[in-house]
Amino acid sequence: MMTFSDLQFVFRFLPVFLAVYYIAPAVYRRLILLVASLFFYALGDTRFFGLLVIATLLNHVAGRAVIKQKPAALALIVTLDALMLAAFKGLGTFVSSSLLPVGISFYTFKMISYQADLYRGRISPAPSPVDTATYFTMFPQIVSGPVMRYENYMQNSAWDLSALQSTDEHRRSFLSRLEEGAFYFCLGLACKVLLADHLSYAWQAVGTIGYGHISTPLAWYGVVCYSLNLYYDFWGYSLMAAGVGVALGFPFIENFHHPYAAGSVTDFYRRWHMTLGQWFRDYLFIPLGGNRVHPARALFNYFLVWLTTALWHGISVTFLIWGGVLFLLIVWEKYVLARVPVLLRIFGRLHVWILIPLTWIPFALGEWSYLKGYFHRLFPFFDVPANVYALDYVSIMQDSLLYVIIGLIVLIPPVTDVLQKHRKNPLVVLFLLALFWMSVYSLSTADGNPFMYFRF
Amino acid sequence: MNEKKRREHYPLIICLFLSALFFTVVSVAGQRSVLRAYEYDYADAPLLSLTFRALADGVTPAELLQAFRTPVEEAPSHGQNDASVQISAPAEEPAPAQDPVSYRPELPPAEDHVSYRPELPPAEDHVSYRPDPEDYAEPSDTPPPAATGAPAEDAYYADALFIGDSRTVGLSQYVPGLDAEASFYCKTSMSVFNALDLRCAPVDGESLTIEEALERQHFGKIYIMLGINEIGYDMVQYLETYEHILNRIRYLQPDATIYVQGIMHVSDKKQREQPVFSNAAVNERNERLKQLCDDEKTIYIDINYLLDDETGSLSAEHTFDGVHLTAGSYDLWYQMIKAQTR
Numbered sequence: 001m002m003t004f005s006d007l008q009f010v011f012r013f014l015p016v017f018l019a020v021y022y023i024a025p026a027v028y029r030r031l032i033l034l035v036a037s038l039f040f041y042a043l044g045d046t047r048f049f050g051l052l053v054i055a056t057l058l059n060h061v062a063g064r065a066v067i068k069q070k071p072a073a074l075a076l077i078v079t080l081d082a083l084m085l086a087a088f089k090g091l092g093t094f095v096s097s098s099l100l101p102v103g104i105s106f107y108t109f110k111m112i113s114y115q116a117d118l119y120r121g122r123i124s125p126a127p128s129p130v131d132t133a134t135y136f137t138m139f140p141q142i143v144s145g146p147v148m149r150y151e152n153y154m155q156n157s158a159w160d161l162s163a164l165q166s167t168d169e170h171r172r173s174f175l176s177r178l179e180e181g182a183f184y185f186c187l188g189l190a191c192k193v194l195l196a197d198h199l200s201y202a203w204q205a206v207g208t209i210g211y212g213h214i215s216t217p218l219a220w221y222g223v224v225c226y227s228l229n230l231y232y233d234f235w236g237y238s239l240m241a242a243g244v245g246v247a248l249g250f251p252f253i254e255n256f257h258h259p260y261a262a263g264s265v266t267d268f269y270r271r272w273h274m275t276l277g278q279w280f281r282d283y284l285f286i287p288l289g290g291n292r293v294h295p296a297r298a299l300f301n302y303f304l305v306w307l308t309t310a311l312w313h314g315i316s317v318t319f320l321i322w323g324g325v326l327f328l329l330i331v332w333e334k335y336v337l338a339r340v341p342v343l344l345r346i347f348g349r350l351h352v353w354i355l356i357p358l359t360w361i362p363f364a365l366g367e368w369s370y371l372k373g374y375f376h377r378l379f380p381f382f383d384v385p386a387n388v389y390a391l392d393y394v395s396i397m398q399d400s401l402l403y404v405i406i407g408l409i410v411l412i413p414p415v416t417d418v419l420q421k422h423r424k425n426p427l428v429v430l431f432l433l434a435l436f437w438m439s440v441y442s443l444s445t446a447d448g449n450p451f452m453y454f455r456f
Numbered sequence: 457m458n459e460k461k462r463r464e465h466y467p468l469i470i471c472l473f474l475s476a477l478f479f480t481v482v483s484v485a486g487q488r489s490v491l492r493a494y495e496y497d498y499a500d501a502p503l504l505s506l507t508f509r510a511l512a513d514g515v516t517p518a519e520l521l522q523a524f525r526t527p528v529e530e531a532p533s534h535g536q537n538d539a540s541v542q543i544s545a546p547a548e549e550p551a552p553a554q555d556p557v558s559y560r561p562e563l564p565p566a567e568d569h570v571s572y573r574p575e576l577p578p579a580e581d582h583v584s585y586r587p588d589p590e591d592y593a594e595p596s597d598t599p600p601p602a603a604t605g606a607p608a609e610d611a612y613y614a615d616a617l618f619i620g621d622s623r624t625v626g627l628s629q630y631v632p633g634l635d636a637e638a639s640f641y642c643k644t645s646m647s648v649f650n651a652l653d654l655r656c657a658p659v660d661g662e663s664l665t666i667e668e669a670l671e672r673q674h675f676g677k678i679y680i681m682l683g684i685n686e687i688g689y690d691m692v693q694y695l696e697t698y699e700h701i702l703n704r705i706r707y708l709q710p711d712a713t714i715y716v717q718g719i720m721h722v723s724d725k726k727q728r729e730q731p732v733f734s735n736a737a738v739n740e741r742n743e744r745l746k747q748l749c750d751d752e753k754t755i756y757i758d759i760n761y762l763l764d765d766e767t768g769s770l771s772a773e774h775t776f777d778g779v780h781l782t783a784g785s786y787d788l789w790y791q792m793i794k795a796q797t798r
Contacts, residue, residue, distance in 0.1 A: 011476070011502035172464050179466045186468070207776045213630075213783030387783040389629035395644075429467045436472065444501070444508035456622045456644065456684050456779055 002044035002102065002143055004185075004240040005192045007443050013040070018247065022174050026161045030134050033248065040139040041102070048101035052137060055084065059111045060132040067118045067126050074119045081108045081115075093315040103142045105312060109279055110136055114150050116283050123150050140244040144237055146253045146275040148245075158249025181247025183423050183432065187416070188239025190435035193442050195407050196233035199225050202400035203364075209392055211365065212373025212385055218393040219377040225400060226364050227357040228407040231259070234273070258413040264337075264348030265329045268356060276312075280305050295335070303327055318362040318371055325359050479504035485524050490515055608794065613638040615676035617712075619666060621646040621685055623720060623780060630786040639675070641666045647685040648697040652704060670708040677797065678705060678712045681759070683719030683741055684779060688732045695744050702748060714754045715797065718742040720789075721760050724769035726778025733779070735769050757796040762788040 003009065017036050021029055042049045058080065065073035085108040092100030114135065117123045127135070127150070135153045158177065161170060206214055206222040214222065238255035246252050255274050262268040269277055281290075285305050291298040310323025329351060337344040358378075365371045376382060409415060422428050483491065483506040491506050510520060616638040618624050624642035628635045643656040657669035664672070680701075686694045705714060719742055722733045742758075749756040763785065765771035770778070774785040781789065 007502050007505055011504070175466045175469070176464060178469050182468045182472060186472075204777060208780050208782070210776060210782035210784060385784075387630050387786070389783070392629065424465060424467070426467065429471065432468060433471050433475065437475065440505070441508045441511070444505035445512040 002040070004237065004244070005189055005197075005439070005443065007440065010189075010440070014244070018178070021158075021248065026159055029159050029249075030130050033138055034130055034134040037134065037137045037139040037142065041137060041142060044143075045102040048104075051101055052103075052107065055081070055107070055111065056133050056136050059114065059136065060127075060129050063115060063118050063132065064126060066115050067123070069119060069121075071119075074115055077115050078112050081111045084108060089311075089315055103144070106145045106147055107136050107142060109147050109276075110141075113147065113279060113283060117150055123154075140241045140248070140250075144234075144241075145273075146238055146241060146255045147279050148250070148253050148275065152251055152253065155251050156249040177249055178247050180252075180423070181243045181245070183420075184239045184243030184246060184252070186243075186432040186436045186439075187419070188236045188241075188243060189439045190236070190432075191232040191239065191410075192236030193439040194435065195403055195410070196229050196231075196236055197442070197446075198403045199229035199232065199400060199407060202396050202404075203229055205396045205399075209389075210373075210387075211370045212376065213387050214374075214377050215388055215390050215392050216377055216380050218396065219374060221393055221397060222374075223357045223361060223378070224404060227360050228404060228411075230360060230364070231256075232407060232410075258411075260352060260411045261413050262348075262352050264333050264344060265326060265351045265356065266333050267348070268352050269326070269330075276309075280309060284308065299331065302331060306330075313363070314366070316366055317368050318366055321362045321371070322359055325355075325362075329355060476504060479507050482520055483507045486510065486520050490519050490522070610634055610637045612797075613677070615674075617673075617675040617678045618642060618681075619646075619651065619678065620681040620717075623684065624681055626780055626783075627786055627789060630781075630783045631790045634790055639673070641669060645685065646682065648682050648694055648701060649686070651682060651701055667704070667708070670705060675709055675712045677715060678709060679715045679717055679793065680705075681717040681719065683738070683745075684722070684733075687719075687734075687737055687741075691737075691741060691744070694741065695748070698745065699748055702754060706754075712753075713798065715793075716745050716749055716754060716756045717793075718745065718756065718758050718760060721764060721768065721770040723772055723775050723778035724765070724767055725772065727769065729778075739768075755796075755798070757793065759789055759792045762792050 017032075020036075021032050024032055038049075038053075041052055059077060062073055062077035062080075066077065085104060088100055088104050092098075114123070114132070118126075131153075135148075135150055138153075141148055158174065161173075202225040203222060206218060206225070209218075235256045242253050242255070253275065257271040257274065259268050259271040262271055285301055288301045288304065289297060290301060293301070306323045306327035307320075310319045313319050313322070333344060333348060333351070337347055361374055361378075362371050365374060376385075377388075419428055419431070480503050483503045486507065487494075487496075491510055494506055494509065496503075496506055507520065511517070610633040613634055614637045618627065618638055618640045620627075620642045622642075622644035624640065625644060628640040628642060639657075641654075641657040643654055646654055646656070652667040653665050655663050655665050657664045657666050659669050659672060682698065683694070702714060702716070705712070719738045721735045721738055724735075727734050742756075746756045748754065760770075763770055763774050763781070774781050774788070776782055
């Protein structure tokens, strides 16, 4: 039930929650959100529910000292949070993946940003325990972000209704929040269920054959499938999370801004998983001096940021390769290509369309042997292994090409921008309605019956 | 300053609410009739998902809406391929609810099965079958293998036919030596329920059903592996249909030796993630499949012993998704076939 693209969430948890949230007086809404979020997490990850509660309490208490500008308190709590994350990531990688608490990578980052903002005076007055706890644990963001800032949390428009005059205005404002939230939720659900989930079947089929035994055309097709799958999965989730947030009164938090329309790798990572990039920029890169320092030091700053970004995603050689390649590309773009702007314009695009999809392969394949095998198949200049079926891509493409084509079309910014701009247009509404029910259909039929329709 | 009062519209949430209500009501009504046989647990999914499952199965909207007008007593049949309808095919009386894994079918004891006679119709009724000499594979120059060993030559399999689901498709793709000699009538989604009617047999440039192809072609050895797609279904129904297929093949190919390949195991990870794929169920079915064989013209062969790990599951080194072999492991399957082919 913790995934938003789950029928239990869409048709049970969410409607019931929204009903309680809006029927109750505005003063209780923070508490309702907190209780619902704790319930949500306790159901989804019972084992580590206690950890979340303890971390929340510790951060709240520490925050009271941090807001008084005590550097020792800041250093202590940030170190504690970072160590907690590192410890569980380590356990999850080297002992058992079941030891990684749900959402820990995201809520510890929220906690660190909270402390830093308290210290800098961006949060004032000191938040109540309910506010701190709700901010850290709120269910629309706990699982995979976005890493919203506390100041956005305080911009919730459903809690302070003193500006609204009549019950009429109350009703209209909450309905319009729901309407806008539903728009993003339907779009996100379709991205995840109709596009990403279907593309993932193709990627699974590649793995089933064995990464070292796929034909070269399939290896390249796999790069496209995985890149699109990853994007629509994460963008879909982010839109759903943002949609629920908007329905609750929060501002829309953007996590993806047409990344594949970027002109360079540097630009891409300002549009991809934006809240994470902004976190690293504001809480690591800039405190280190950013790029307004001696070039050697700036280089080191970039390196450190990409190293921690890689490790944040996962502790493995393949993630380090992923981060390392991106670091080198960004340095290459900033310090070499930038000197000849026309080169940057041309090569920047090629970097985005060809190199970035290739970097998703180390990101996707956790093991070095898989990675080595895959790259040998992408660039078969060294050897061709036995057991390669030259036409392996045929049936996989037959099943997935439609989704790849749609996925490529939806990459073009105006396609989704026009939907957003004309949200109230009856055609758009009908289209989103259709997307919603197609997604529900897909979830209903895949749900629980794994051998339905003779998949093997 | 005049504040213009704008009419606010909330079409999306209103339509979502109304359509959800509609589908729920259809499910409620349908449960009294068309959807009655569907397994549904309120705790697992919202009621409206039933309607979508029915639509996916081929229940027409008209049939669903019919429930509003007249409460229909019997659930209409939708053919063999109904995925989630748990009623046995030719039901005179309702089939008793049974746990597919623990049910013991009433097959006659092993001694009665030693001499296997196909149910041929009386001579005057059936068209006399003559194999077309041109279809007849040239006999191999090498002598046939000893019962416990097997010749290594791929050419020995020139008169072989492989029938099966996606696992067999993999066999055809990743053992090129075998694929060059033998015939493969296999397709993802094949099951005992549709095997004979699936149009997946390439003969003379045409795509025939397996039954049609078996009427035209002539094989010396026929290997079958079916069972993973049916693992969640009633075991008796599976076995009875399997037996029907064996009878049919026996009739169409009286000279062939039929090799019933035991169902391949799934990985331990797979059976833990999705308990319906249990190797215990696979093993039980394999035991029953052995009873369908007479060990002379219908021979059971085990194709798990080179692929299993110590726990009796498909070893993780041979599979990525837990069900199919990775490309490099199909050779082991071929080895096991060769070792048990006579």
